[in-house]
Every structure is written in C-alpha cells, then in structure tokens.
Amino acid sequence: MPSTEHRIIEQLGQLIGSASVSSTDPAWDQGNRAVIDLLAGWLSHMGFDTEIQEITPGGNKANLIATRGTGPGGLVLAGHTDTVPFDEGRWQSDPLTLSERDNRLYGLGSTDMKGFFPLALAAAQSFAEVALQQPLILLATADEESSMNGARALAAAGRPRARAAIIGEPTSLVPVRMHKGIMMEAVHIIGRSGHSSNPALGNNALDGMHAVMGDLMNFRTEMAQRYGNPLFEVAHPTLNLGHIHGGDSPNRICGKTALHFDLRMTPGGDNAEVREDIRQRLAVIGQARGLDVELRSLIHDVSPFEEAADSELVQLAEKLTGHSAIAVAFATEAPFLQQLGMQTIVMGPGSIDQAHQPDEFMPLDQVRPCIALLEQFIRHYCL
Numbered sequence: 421m422p423s424t425e426h427r428i429i430e431q432l433g434q435l436i437g438s439a440s441v442s443s444t445d446p447a448w449d450q451g452n453r454a455v456i457d458l459l460a461g462w463l464s465h466m467g468f469d470t471e472i473q474e475i476t477p478g479g480n481k482a483n484l485i486a487t488r489g490t491g492p493g494g495l496v497l498a499g500h501t502d503t504v505p506f507d508e509g510r511w512q513s514d515p516l517t518l519s520e521r522d523n524r525l526y527g528l529g530s531t532d533m534k535g536f537f538p539l540a541l542a543a544a545q546s547f548a549e550v551a552l553q554q555p556l557i558l559l560a561t562a563d564e565e566s567s568m569n570g571a572r573a574l575a576a577a578g579r580p581r582a583r584a585a586i587i588g589e590p591t592s593l594v595p596v597r598m599h600k601g602i603m604m605e606a607v608h609i610i611g612r613s614g615h616s617s618n619p620a621l622g623n624n625a626l627d628g629m630h631a632v633m634g635d636l637m638n639f640r641t642e643m644a645q646r647y648g649n650p651l652f653e654v655a656h657p658t659l660n661l662g663h664i665h666g667g668d669s670p671n672r673i674c675g676k677t678a679l680h681f682d683l684r685m686t687p688g689g690d691n692a693e694v695r696e697d698i699r700q701r702l703a704v705i706g707q708a709r710g711l712d713v714e715l716r717s718l719i720h721d722v723s724p725f726e727e728a729a730d731s732e733l734v735q736l737a738e739k740l741t742g743h744s745a746i747a748v749a750f751a752t753e754a755p756f757l758q759q760l761g762m763q764t765i766v767m768g769p770g771s772i773d774q775a776h777q778p779d780e781f782m783p784l785d786q787v788r789p790c791i792a793l794l795e796q797f798i799r800h801y802c803l
C-alpha cells in the first residue's frame with residue numbers, strides 16, 4: 421500500500437497541476453485536454469483501450485472512455501475532469517500545486533473531483549492480472565461544472581454502456597441515489613411605453629410582471645404540494661426569483677421587463693412538463709393584459725435524478741458501505757448516465773463541504789476505504 425499511496429499522490433499532483441477550469445465566463449474557461457491525456461496515458465499503460473471523444477473543434481475539451489474487458493454488463497467509474505474557477509488570494513497554498521499537510525491533500529479539484537481518478541485507477545490496478553468477465557470502464561468527462569456538455573455528448577453518442585455506473589463526486593463515501601434537477605429560465609414582457617400621467621397611453625410591462633411573479637409564487641406552492649419529497653433537506657421543488665430588470669424612468673410607462681428564475685425539480689417531476697405548465701400560465705396573463713409574454717431558457721436544463729431504492733446497485737452500495745442511500749442538494753451527471761440504461765449512483769471520497777472552496781482538500785484517511793470499496797464493486801460487476 422505505501423507504493424500505491426505514493427503513486428496516488430504523484431498522479432493527483434499531475435492532475436491538479438493541469439489547470440482545467442470550466443466556466444460560463446469566457447475569461448475563466450479553459451480546456452480539459454491535458455487532464456484527459458494524462459489519464460489516457462496511464463490507463464493505456466494499464467491495458468485499457470482508450471478512446472477520446474472530442475467535444476469542441478480541435479479537441480481542447482474532450483471525454484475519455486477507457487475500457488478493459490468485454491461483454492454486455494460491467495461497471496463504469498465516472499468523474500469530471502474540470503474544476504470551478506478559484507480565488508487564489510484566499511488559498512493558503514498554490515491551488516494548482518498539490519500540498520500534503522495535516523493528513524490531507526490540498527489543491528484545486530482535490531476532492532471535486534480529480535482525486536477520484538487515482539483511487540479508481542488503484543482499484544483497477546488490483547485486477548491487472550485478472551481476466552475480466554465483464555468490462556470495467558473508466559469515464560472522464562468535460563465541462564460538468566459549466567454546461568455538462570461532456571455528459572450531453574456521451575448521451576447523444578449512446579455511450580458508454582454497462583450494467584452500473586458510479587460517479588465519484590465527493591459524498592464522504594455515502595451512496596447518493598437522488599438529486600433535484602436544474603432549470604434557469606427568463607420571462608420577457610413587452611408592453612408599450614408612454615407618459616406616466618395617463619395609463620391609457622401605454623401598457624405597463626411591470627404591472628404585467630407583477631402578475632407573473634404572483635402567479636409563479638402560486639405555482640411554487642402548487643409544486644411543493646404536488647412534488648414534495650421528504651428525503652431532501654429542502655423537501656420540495658424550489659423556484660427562486662433571482663433577477664429582474666425593466667423600465668427606465670418613474671414618469672414613463674414601463675415598456676419592457678425581464679425576470680430570471682431558477683427551478684429545482686424533485687424526482688417525479690419533469691422539466692419539460694413544468695416548462696410547458698409555466699408557458700401556458702404566462703400565455704393566460706399575456707392575453708388578459710394584451711402583453712407579449714415570452715418564456716426563454718437560459719441554460720440547457722439538468723433533469724432530476726433518482727435511482728430506485730430496490731435497484732441492485734443501490735442495494736449493493738448500502739450493503740458495502742453500511743449507509744442508507746441519501747438525497748443531496750447538488751446536481752451531477754447522473755441523469756445522463758442513467759439515460760444510457762445504467763443503474764447509477766453518486767459516491768466518492770471527500771466532502772462536498774470542501775468543494776468549490778479555497779483550501780479544498782481530500783482527507784487521506786478516505787483513500788484506502790475508497791479503493792477497497794471500489795474493488796468490491798469491480799469484483800461484483802466485472803468478475
């Protein structure tokens with residue numbers, strides 16, 4: 421094990437040193453290709469067939485599918501290779517240099533989630549001399565933190581396929597079988613401006629937005645009643661009115677306004693259906709007031725995720741970890757992998773409390789338990 425730990429620290433140092441920030445802000449956005457190439461090199465050295473799926477022209481952003489063994493079943497160990505942007509001044513050490521102190525490995529992405537890869541590789545290495553009866557697939561994706569375009573490209577390509585998938589996001593090795601979806605939407609209202617002294621000279625878009633906001637708040641209450649789910653800490657869907665802009669002057673009738681909101685749906689609800697419900701409600705308000713009311717999506721949405729409590733993978737994970745599977749407040753690539761026909765859970769080393777924070781770290785005491793756990797899943801699904 422000492423040499424294994426040595427190799428893990430060596431590999432994680434290289435992964436952290438290969439900056440791979442993804443962001444919707446072009447000033448921050450980088451490619452992940454260096455991380456993908458490192459992983460592909462190590463995995464091909466370990467006897468995996470490696471396939472790089474380029475998701476931008478030139479391949480600056482890419483996914484890696486690395487496969488050992490063949491057959492209809494098998495196991496996917498998956499992670500994203502990108503990180504969020506960072507605030508260098510608030511770190512105690514260089515975020516792009518692995519620093520080992522206090523029995524922790526510090527660095528950007530150490531827990532979310534470059535740190536998962538060396539542990540997954542170590543677990544795979546334990547079976548290097550064994551002929552696998554079903555495939556073991558290491559999957560590394562791009563742009564999870566920004567657009568989930570890596571996972572979307574996989575879903576579009578229909579790959580990879582296996583019986584089960586584990587996404588190694590930081591959950592302190594507790595299995596996760598549920599999270600909410602994410603939608604971000606904008607309501608644009610166009611009325612008619614005019615002198616404020618006579619309301620009949622125009623059609624006030626802000627008055628219309630007031631009605632829209634009231635209706636969205638009613639809709640929120642209805643959703644909470646219909647889609648409540650006690651497994652979540654916030655036990656219902658949320659709809660947050662997050663940004664509003666409109667009008668230009670107190671003495672002019674407001675001609676134009678826009679509202680941005682996000683909506684996090686619980687499993688059981690469907691993003692497309694909810695969007696259609698909202699669209700219909702907005703149409704009623706627009707018609708009654710003679711306003712042009714339009715709903716536009718600000719991002720490609722992420723579906724809510726639920727793996728059944730009685731699925732083979734959840735049952736096995738609960739047995740091996742001794743923890744009941746839980747619901748979490750963050751979204752992952754799980755719905756995209758599940759859509760490919762794989763039973764899917766989220767479970768990995770480190771804590772989400774350290775993710776997206778200065779001085780992000782992976783606790784060293786989770787390294788061995790994580791490898792041992794992954795070995796048991798490989799034994800179950802691939803031997």
Ligand SMILES: [Zn+2]
Binds near residue numbers: 532564589
């Ligand atoms: Zn993550």
